[in-house]
Amino acid sequence: MVQESGRGRPRSESARASVLHAVDDLLVEVGYAALTMKGIAERAGVGRQTVYRWWSNKAEVLYEASVIDARQELAVSLTGVPRDDLRAYLDALTGFLAHSHAGAAYRALLGEAQHDEDVAALLASGDVLGESAAAVVAPLLEAGGGDLSPEQATALLIGPVFFHILSGRGPESVDTKKQVEQFLRALAAD
Amino acid sequence: MVQESGRGRPRSESARASVLHAVDDLLVEVGYAALTMKGIAERAGVGRQTVYRWWSNKAEVLYEASVIDARQELAVSLTGVPRDDLRAYLDALTGFLAHSHAGAAYRALLGEAQHDEDVAALLASGDVLGESAAAVVAPLLEAGGGDLSPEQATALLIGPVFFHILSGRGPESVDTKKQVEQFLRALAAD
Amino acid sequence: MVQESGRGRPRSESARASVLHAVDDLLVEVGYAALTMKGIAERAGVGRQTVYRWWSNKAEVLYEASVIDARQELAVSLTGVPRDDLRAYLDALTGFLAHSHAGAAYRALLGEAQHDEDVAALLASGDVLGESAAAVVAPLLEAGGGDLSPEQATALLIGPVFFHILSGRGPESVDTKKQVEQFLRALAAD
Amino acid sequence: MVQESGRGRPRSESARASVLHAVDDLLVEVGYAALTMKGIAERAGVGRQTVYRWWSNKAEVLYEASVIDARQELAVSLTGVPRDDLRAYLDALTGFLAHSHAGAAYRALLGEAQHDEDVAALLASGDVLGESAAAVVAPLLEAGGGDLSPEQATALLIGPVFFHILSGRGPESVDTKKQVEQFLRALAAD
DNA sequence: TACTAAACGAGACGGTACGTCGGGTCTTTCC
DNA sequence: GGAAAGACCCGACGTACCGTCTCGTTTAGTA
Numbered sequence: 001m002v003q004e005s006g007r008g009r010p011r012s013e014s015a016r017a018s019v020l021h022a023v024d025d026l027l028v029e030v031g032y033a034a035l036t037m038k039g040i041a042e043r044a045g046v047g048r049q050t051v052y053r054w055w056s057n058k059a060e061v062l063y064e065a066s067v068i069d070a071r072q073e074l075a076v077s078l079t080g081v082p083r084d085d086l087r088a089y090l091d092a093l094t095g096f097l098a099h100s101h102a103g104a105a106y107r108a109l110l111g112e113a114q115h116d117e118d119v120a121a122l123l124a125s126g127d128v129l130g131e132s133a134a135a136v137v138a139p140l141l142e143a144g145g146g147d148l149s150p151e152q153a154t155a156l157l158i159g160p161v162f163f164h165i166l167s168g169r170g171p172e173s174v175d176t177k178k179q180v181e182q183f184l185r186a187l188a189a190d
Numbered sequence: 191m192v193q194e195s196g197r198g199r200p201r202s203e204s205a206r207a208s209v210l211h212a213v214d215d216l217l218v219e220v221g222y223a224a225l226t227m228k229g230i231a232e233r234a235g236v237g238r239q240t241v242y243r244w245w246s247n248k249a250e251v252l253y254e255a256s257v258i259d260a261r262q263e264l265a266v267s268l269t270g271v272p273r274d275d276l277r278a279y280l281d282a283l284t285g286f287l288a289h290s291h292a293g294a295a296y297r298a299l300l301g302e303a304q305h306d307e308d309v310a311a312l313l314a315s316g317d318v319l320g321e322s323a324a325a326v327v328a329p330l331l332e333a334g335g336g337d338l339s340p341e342q343a344t345a346l347l348i349g350p351v352f353f354h355i356l357s358g359r360g361p362e363s364v365d366t367k368k369q370v371e372q373f374l375r376a377l378a379a380d
Numbered sequence: 381m382v383q384e385s386g387r388g389r390p391r392s393e394s395a396r397a398s399v400l401h402a403v404d405d406l407l408v409e410v411g412y413a414a415l416t417m418k419g420i421a422e423r424a425g426v427g428r429q430t431v432y433r434w435w436s437n438k439a440e441v442l443y444e445a446s447v448i449d450a451r452q453e454l455a456v457s458l459t460g461v462p463r464d465d466l467r468a469y470l471d472a473l474t475g476f477l478a479h480s481h482a483g484a485a486y487r488a489l490l491g492e493a494q495h496d497e498d499v500a501a502l503l504a505s506g507d508v509l510g511e512s513a514a515a516v517v518a519p520l521l522e523a524g525g526g527d528l529s530p531e532q533a534t535a536l537l538i539g540p541v542f543f544h545i546l547s548g549r550g551p552e553s554v555d556t557k558k559q560v561e562q563f564l565r566a567l568a569a570d
Numbered sequence: 571m572v573q574e575s576g577r578g579r580p581r582s583e584s585a586r587a588s589v590l591h592a593v594d595d596l597l598v599e600v601g602y603a604a605l606t607m608k609g610i611a612e613r614a615g616v617g618r619q620t621v622y623r624w625w626s627n628k629a630e631v632l633y634e635a636s637v638i639d640a641r642q643e644l645a646v647s648l649t650g651v652p653r654d655d656l657r658a659y660l661d662a663l664t665g666f667l668a669h670s671h672a673g674a675a676y677r678a679l680l681g682e683a684q685h686d687e688d689v690a691a692l693l694a695s696g697d698v699l700g701e702s703a704a705a706v707v708a709p710l711l712e713a714g715g716g717d718l719s720p721e722q723a724t725a726l727l728i729g730p731v732f733f734h735i736l737s738g739r740g741p742e743s744v745d746t747k748k749q750v751e752q753f754l755r756a757l758a759a760d
Numbered sequence: 761t762a763c764t765a766a767a768c769g770a771g772a773c774g775g776t777a778c779g780t781c782g783g784g785t786c787t788t789t790c791c
Numbered sequence: 792g793g794a795a796a797g798a799c800c801c802g803a804c805g806t807a808c809c810g811t812c813t814c815g816t817t818t819a820g821t822a
Binding site for chain 2: 031032033104107108110111112113114115116120123124127129130148149151152155156158159160161162163164166167168169173175178182183185186187188
């Protein structure tokens with residue numbers, strides 16, 4: 001993923017874009033399981049070696065292809081009203097995990113990370129969920145009391161939705177309004 | 191997975207046991223990614239067709255091999271004291287997800303379920319986490335007030351730990367004692 | 381292929397007939413290569429073991445199923461006029477090898493015999509071609525002169541047609557009339 | 571079986587040679603029936619796909635591996651003396667069919683051709699027997715009279731030996747000297 | 761009328777080859 | 792020296808058939 005300057009032909013930006021675009025399309029069309037390096041290369045109209053040169057496996061390609069979208073979808077413009085901000089964030093999170101392309105990519109990668117430490121490291125390198133939650137949670141912790149660490153607060157906020165969707169319960173039964181109240185109450189005296 | 195009918199040679203119980211044993215061993219030895227139907231059959235000293243005859247894929251074998259252990263590890267003997275029971279359950283859950291063989295199998299399956307709906311259906315067919323939590327949560331809901339559905343209470347209890355570990359944050363930063371308090375507070379006035 | 385008398389259930393004649401019938405049908409429908417012991421048993425509505433009990437491989441079944449037809453098709457009613465009898469025999473031989481079901485079975489078995497000595501022994505045990513030719517050739521050898529052995533005369537008579545058809549030249553280019561003349565001339569002073 | 575085009579890695583000549591060598595060895599060692607594409611690839615130290623890429627089945631590999639030897643073994647250096655040339659050819663033919671490796675391959679292929687039209691077409695594409703005989707027969711037909719077609723003369727010459735050996739009568743009873751006389755006499759007034 | 765014994769159908773068993781697919785690498789030519 | 796092309800070796804896929812082995816059932820003797 002490093003690019004050297006100097007001698008030789010420079011990296012083809014069009015090839016890079018083709019690959020990222022291809023992996024995005026393919027994830028939707030065939031799903032993660034049927035996503036292959038060979039298939040990506042063919043769909044992108046690119047040599048196989050070119051894919052391997054810049055990414056070591058399909059997880060890396062997929063990560064690079066989806067992380068920007070993921071960040072955007074999880075970014076909430078803060079109003080300063082805790083209830084509103086939390087609610088907006090949980091809605092965004094639910095939509096991301098349950099319905100978005102980037103979210104599907106994230107879930108696939110997180111699944112792979114359970115038994116592939118390379119993928120786990122990749123995901124840890126850019127903690128999309130944690131960082132997005134921190135933006136909402138940090139102001140509250142600074143302002144309010146509670147002795148919760150930011151990490152714990154994040155887990156408390158994200159956890160229930162995260163579990164709901166990843167365990168296959170579906171997003172319908174997620175009640176973000178009620179969860180905001182629970183979160184605030186749990187936080188309160190802590 | 192049951193079969194009955196007088197005719198024909200009956201299913202070999204020893205073959206079944208060999209396969210389940212083999213998949214258990216192999217998960218530990220080579221990991222989920224390198225687990226193959228071929229490898230399972232060879233390790234079990236069994237024909238490949240015999241494996242395919244009773245299980246459609248490695249996820250099914252693994253599920254059958256680990257679900258009983260999983261249930262045992264997550265079963266908590268209730269004392270009737272909410273704080274103690276909840277604490278015991280969260281400790282068991284943390285240990286299961288982070289350190290147990292059966293837990294590793296569960297995490298692998300849950301990962302696969304994110305992009306394979308057959309596996310998702312398989313996991314949904316026996317909701318190990320949900321059921322084990324219900325045993326602890328149900329008494330509280332009956333006793334106490336709150337308008338939380340059992341499902342929501344379960345997600346509230348399990349979610350934070352679940353997120354912590356599956357997102358790669360590690361079990362060290364899980365503080366079950368504090369989480370019990372949060373849970374009880376969130377539940378309280380609801 | 382032997383049938384013992386005595387205790388126990390006697391061999392089922394209907395099973396035997398079903399198998400022979402099935403192999404006949406299947407040869408025509410799917411060809412020799414796709415003929416399998418399993419397929420025969422299923423088509424005959426018979427247990428696999430029953431087939432194996434009485435025949436050791438598909439060649440044996442096929443041989444038993446076709447040898448009688450073969451003998452019939454190659455039997456020529458002699459008139460005593462050499463030219464007519466030889467002509468009739470060569471016509472029968474051509475038809476047998478090129479167009480008949482039994483002939484297709486024979487060619488398949490002969491092919492297998494080239495690399496399977498069990499099948500070679502099976503074919504040698506009942507030399508359908510040789511015997512049928514002998515019936516036509518023997519009278520000539522007794523009557524006429526020539527120091528040809530019956531075997532050599534048989535080869536001389538059958539050989540050209542046999543080669544023509546088995547080497548894939550097709551039966552159209554077989555001129556039995558001319559071959560009779562050649563045969564008689566070659567035989568003449570020998 | 572030819573491939574050309576600048577792009578891409580060119581076909582490995584060493585892989586091709588290994589495969590042809592392997593199939594030759596294996597035919598002798600295990601026989602045609604036990605010859606498998608898998609076995610060929612493994613023996614040649616070559617990927618299975620590489621074998622399938624250039625040959626569709628074991629018959630094609632075997633054909634390519636043996637056809638050159640076959641042609642050599644059946645080539646007779648003509649003296650111009652019919653009796654000598656015919657005799658030499660029949661001796662070569664007998665040796666080829668009965669004792670040579672290439673001949674064993676030919677018989678196996680011819681057997682397969684009886685029930686596999688792909689193999690039949692393959693054999694027909696290079697009529698080793700017909701062409702070799704034509705070289706000996708053509709001069710006679712041009713010189714002498716007779717209204718025999720080259721095809722018929724070929725069948726007349728080859729047929730008896732061919733039948734003798736393929737029908738399992740063995741090469742001992744082949745009397746090439748006598749057969750030359752028969753052939754010449756049959757040819758004579760025709 | 762039992763009992764015994766073998767053949768019967770069904771179908772699971774351990775094996776192994778099938779032909780295909782993807783993995784990751786290597787070797788060309790072209791840019 | 793990057794890139795497209797495509798052949799290379801490897802090994803898992805899921806299927807088919809091999810020949811064998813249990814099962815419960817049926818059909819004869821023989822006792």
